[in-house]
Amino acid sequence: MAEFNPTILAFCCNWCSYAGADLAGVGRLQMPPNIHVIRVMCSASVKPEYVLKAISGGVDGVLVLGCHIGDCHYMTGNHRTAKRMPLVQKVLKEVGIDERRLRLDWVSASEGEKFQKVVTEFVGEIKNLGPNPMREVKW
Amino acid sequence: MPRIGVFVCHCGHNIAATVNVEKVIEFAKGLPDVVVAEHSLYSCSEEGLGSIRKSIEKNKLDRVVVAACTPRTHEPLFRKACEMAGVNKYLFEFVNIREHCSWIHTKEPDPATEKAKKLIAMGVAKAGLLEPQKEAESNVIPTAVVIGGGLTGLTAAASLVAQGIDTHLVEMSGKLGGVLGEIEIIGPEFSRSKELLDELVNDLKASSNAKIHLDTRVTAVSGFIGNFEVTIETKGKSEKIPAGAIILATGATELAPTGEYGYGSIPGVITQLELERRLAKGDVPKRAVFIQCVGSRQPGREYCSRVCCNASLKNALRIVEAEPNSSVSIIHRDIMSYGTASERLYKEASDKGVVFLRYGLERPANVTQKQKGLVVEVYDETIDENIDIDTDLVVLATPMVSREDARDVAKLLKVPLDKYGFFLEAHVKLRPVEFATDGVFICGSARWPSSVSECMGQGLAAAAKASIPIRKGKVVVEAITCWADADKCAACGSCVIACPYEAIEIVEEEGRRYAKVNETLCKGCGTCVASCPNDAMQQRGFTSRQLSSMIDALIKNAMEET
């Protein structure tokens, strides 16, 4: 059987984490090709519904990346992200999906290395968790 | 049915060396609603942009997807190209296959190619749902309001007036000049503050553009950039000033000691400003001891007030110069006389016999009253022993602290404070002297304790920033603002709580309550979107259907592949 090659969705805020991802690119920092970035203006605009939809649909992991707390381009936008995502993890946990499939982290515009680190770690973690069980469920 | 064109950029070798562009294009051709998929060596080059324009016309495209580098640098360029070809610039979608793909997967061409395909599928899915947008434009009232008549406010106002901009200067006290008004000599070059202030004030008084309001407070601020209404109240009667921009220069105050070193109980223990007043009256002591960092750089007030060391140096020099055989000591924790000129002051002071003693926070000096004068008992860290200094005067160098009405002002203008009550600018390095709230600017010691030159520099900076919208005469809001679908909205108010800009309110029309976004206040963060349970709240260019379609596209392609 071929090695499990997770599909991962990442939401990056335009001002910090997306810029951080760009910086990682400029620095040619290598990382696994599993993540697919959706650019949003602020991590606080990531609807929990997106995460739940993605995981229900079989996506193996979702990363939500924003500016560091206090550094949000929109003052306190990311405070909401910091409060919502842990609850989304609970929703996953209770229904029997490993909450580690959703990860929230902060990457600033200058943290190319951190972006690389977070992505590499996360892909590794998801590989350990194995495929999203929802892939197998037939409704 | 949308007609989408996909343009994949080689970016020389940057992309093509890793991603198999041909394969990607073949894939793109098969995506829903894609009419044409082409490639170019450098899409951002003149011929690259030209061929995109031609293709738009030739294939009657109404949506454009460019797969190349990062939108954060090149988006404006391609948007412009679309506009030139008659496609609304908001019908353009950027897919980043360089920074986010080829550059970070250089050793894995095949997976990188597969990833590029998926990213493009996602971009195409979103593009199909994009809608043309019109950028909201509003006129700017060519008037500025400067709050605070201290040095900073005067500088800002004078600069605006000099540009011919109608400017209202609002000062709560009866006279202009603020803290500097109480200081006679300005360090390090020992110029007279009066000359500086008089010049600024006369400039203003002379100008027909300037209007000075003394004994006046701001009682209300409404509106948004270009269109504020500032309500002021002078001796009980209030007036509404329409303005395009607001500059906040409310300054700071000297911390009043709370009994430290016998202040208030022992005569002869005074603050820096009290000393300034004495010196101005020519009342020069024979013996003086300055104690630095009284109430600052300690738990609860960790910051360095930055101006106190220079003030003490300046005044110590004034004393030794006026009184040849005077004895002056400065008891400090570190001398923060940063910068060339101030450092010179420090050297000059020690050359002229000013004694510097270093004390520690844990062992503060002790002041006692003897029949002839005061005695300052201090433990000198450098020689590790207690020293008694006889003196006539003890000067407490207390820090500048935020004014206690700072919170009210912050509320009026809906701008944030830091934990010390100083005003918090949008971004220290990226957007100095600006607030996150457009059209409102911050300068001087209200932002952070600042020296005379810093105050003036910031005043000028704020004036320059404030004059931009006023000179332009128009403000344009990028069409990424949020709106509420009134029919869907259940008026639960989550968005009202969520919005960092207080841009949303629940309105009532024909008995129906629903959320309404003031799109000039909206900065397009989308925090409200994620707060909305029934998806009534949407952000232009990032609607839930658009983003969901990207997720669907990823799932579709990823799941089929595995």
Added chain:
Amino acid sequence: MNDLGKKLARLAFEERGADFLLAMREEHGNVAPAMVSKGEDVGDVRLEVPYQLVTILENIYPWISKGKIAIITRRCDEKALAELAKRKYVDDKRIIKIGLACTEEQIERCRCEDPVPSHVDVGEPHAAVKGDELSARLAKMSQEDRLAFWVGQYKKCNKCFGCTLTCPVCFCDDDCVLEERTFVAEPSIPPGLSFHMVRSYHMIDKCIECGECERACPAEIPLLTMRKLLAKDMKEVFKFAPGDEKTVSPLNTTLEGELMGDECDEC
């Protein structure tokens, strides 16, 4: 009019000055929700059948422009009313609560940990039930088994929307996202996992654990258990529990001052 009817009529109209009474009474051999105007015959009141009167109130409230409405309120109904008042769906000053203590059997069925209304007018207060048996079972299960359990349950879902329509704190009825395709994928039945997870998330800062969704579910999915599990999580993470008019959902507020104003040293 039976004795209970007489008692309620006196309580609502005479003692507390209500213009309407929302209760349950016997009609055609069944128990029916009934909205009685002052002066009308209240009829044979029956309170043992747990109709979700707050939901009914929410539906009819927009049409009732004036007057005070007395409503039979269990503890959970009090909380539901608080959530509605919080969002200005009802005006507290127009609502007169007539406290109803749930029967042991009802408390049992709801696995209710907070069964007694702040003021009891009708019924005998009974003790709370500690914990939910199924929750405990789920807690012991492996993650895989837990998922298998819920998927098995959700497969029975026939998308009647009874859970949202009968819910007193589900207020987007006319445009519920679950009725749209944005987050809930085809094929339409069973609606799949996102349907239930999205609803779970939407309820997490509102659900007052009245159990009406579970009672209304034709598939008898243990919806209340999921609500309870998430309520526990919500308490853990934010010390927040819905049902108090003075508290605000933590999901949309800032991290109350913590770290405010710290600048980013990197950029």
Added chain:
Amino acid sequence: MSVRHVLTTCPYCGTGCNFFLQVVDGRLTSVVPCKTDEISLGRLCIKGYNAHAFVQHADRLMHPMIREGGQLRNASWDQALDKIVRKLKAIKEKHGPDSIAMLASAKCTNEENYLFQKLARAVIGTNNVDHCARLCHASTVTGLLHSFGSGAMTNTIPEFDNADCIFVTGSNTLEAHPIIGSRMLRAKEKGAKIIVVDPRDTPLSRISHLYLSQRPGTDIAWINGMVKVIIDEGLVNEGFVKTRTTAFEELKEAVKDYTPEKVERTTGIPKEKLIEAARIYAKADKAMLAYAMGITQHSNGTDIVKGLANLAMVAGHIGKESTGVNPLRGQCNVQGACDSGGLPNLYPGYQRVDDEAVRAKFEKAWGVSLPAKPGLTLTSAINEAASGRLKAMVIFGENVMISDPDLNHVEEAVKKLEFLVVSDIFLTETAQLADVVLPAACYAEKDGTFTNTDRAIRVLRKAVDAPGEARADWVIACDLGRKFGSNGFGFSSPAKIMAEMTTVTPIFGGISYEKIDSKVVRWPCPAKDHPGTRILHTQKFTRGLGLFAPVQHAPPAEVVSEEYPFILTTGRNLFQYHTGTMTRRSPKLEREAPEPYVEINRGDAKRLGIGDGERVMVSSRRGSITLKARVTERIIPGTVFIPFHYAEAAANRLTNAALDPISKIPEFKVCAAKVAKA
């Protein structure tokens, strides 16, 4: 300000859930479940929750209309009714009473259907009265009448709870009868085994213990196969067969060739599964057999139904608590419309029109002489119209232009009619062709009764006034009767109509409005003091002994060919109802299933290069329609499914009007079709 919660009965499927219509100042605001209702237990399906949505819709018919110069124009009630009476009298003079046919309605009340058939028989003088039961369970009526002596559910809906085997075939229960489906789910939670036999992978089959997927049109094969397994493995309920049935030997003989292997070849059902199904069913203590259109709508529907009766009887699974044969009726009052005599060969209460004694009773009761010859069925009536022998039709609340097979043929027939009257609540596809259109009140606007699928008399209570000049159908029928000069139509209320009906209808003999107002009563209820009957055939079958019928597998009337390689089967989806006149005007239901689609197997789709959601053209020998493809694993290769609700792509343009010789039910469930990219 008035808020009322009016207890009434759901107008959709035959389950007969009761609920409250919430009325605020005459405005229907919502549906509230009735928690104490013995049938629904306070649960509803999405259609029930939306049953208020269409009632006050702007499209409702408000005024009578008469066709003038090709155009329908508003008219007064008198003008409309006079025209009807004038025309019908003239046609009757010229061509005789049998040149006129009347369609009663499965959506109208028992009282109204009683009046419709009385109008046809006593006033016009013809037995040409039928309704859409012909299209759903006609073969049940004929089949079960033959085997048991009574063509209705032998048990009640609540009894599903306690069965330990539930055997479902040809019924997509969770979609078509959701609340009955929920009872099955309950039973499953309690440990009951659920067996589903269906060509389509339905929501129920997906949670069943055993799912057998047969080729459409091979039902008798697997049924006989199961009977043979039961006989061969000695699982026959000897005692029951000996004491309660007859002709068992003929049955044995008939099924002897249906070996599991042979059955597998014919039906595609793996023999192991067939055997397992037979064992589970036969060994069960309490086994409920449930079926619907998938069984009945075949050109040999009557035989298939008899086959199921055989299966139940060999296992002795009938006449006991939670044990019986349960045809699930598809419409709110399709059971009642049959009970009330809306059939060409039967008076109310299943009394034969060709039975002298019975006819004499009715002639006496109605004070007229009645025709002896059974009348035309709905399907034959259409053919007679096409051939020009039938001149006029009076249609109450039916929409033949969508619901009947081979619509092109139906359209041609209906257009040939000299005179067409339609009474309905919306201007349906059929009403658009009428010469006179009468605006009717809907379920929420009148009193009356429905008989649900488990024979319970469910009460309708008026919640709101009908729009404009619309009138309840019973009022319309009375008006017509009076204008025809008959004095048997002076009814002032549905209660009075029921009172007359009970005097001539033994199974309803003990029914009265007082009795059913607060109690659920099921027929037969012969006497005032009789509580009604929950379970049929407990001691003996209605016909005496249960009659085994030696039925043989026969291929469907139309088989696949080179040109038409797919089997097309039709049915319902959860969100729409029949011809969509009501559900498609209910925003939430329409939003769930807004457009027609054809379900096609992923493999077939791939072969034809059809992607999910792409538009395709489906054609049969009778016509073609264009609609979206829904690519799925839920349907077996070689078969496609189309829901019949959608006028814009009406499945019945394709279906085959081949009729079952006995029940005259058309073969909706099987015809040959081809699929191509549009």
